Amino acid sequence: MTIKEKARNYVWSRIQATERDYIQIHNDMRESGEGRISMSTLENMLDSCDRKLDMYNYLFKLIETDEE
Numbered sequence: 001m002t003i004k005e006k007a008r009n010y011v012w013s014r015i016q017a018t019e020r021d022y023i024q025i026h027n028d029m030r031e032s033g034e035g036r037i038s039m040s041t042l043e044n045m046l047d048s049c050d051r052k053l054d055m056y057n058y059l060f061k062l063i064e065t066d067e068e
Helices: 003-030 039-065
Strands: none
Touching: 003 039
16 A cells, blocks of 8 residues: 555545544534533534544545645
């Protein structure tokens, strides 16, 4: 495997994991009545996931458009 393939696979796995986190946070926000985590904390976590996804998608795009 080339370094580009390894980098692509790593970033892709990070995108997938972050998207799962994003979905879980949304589910937690809908079920926030239990009060395990405050709504403001969930909103901060969601914002963090958004920023991570933006960064990982940018890195993925750079890897995909990189010419060897």
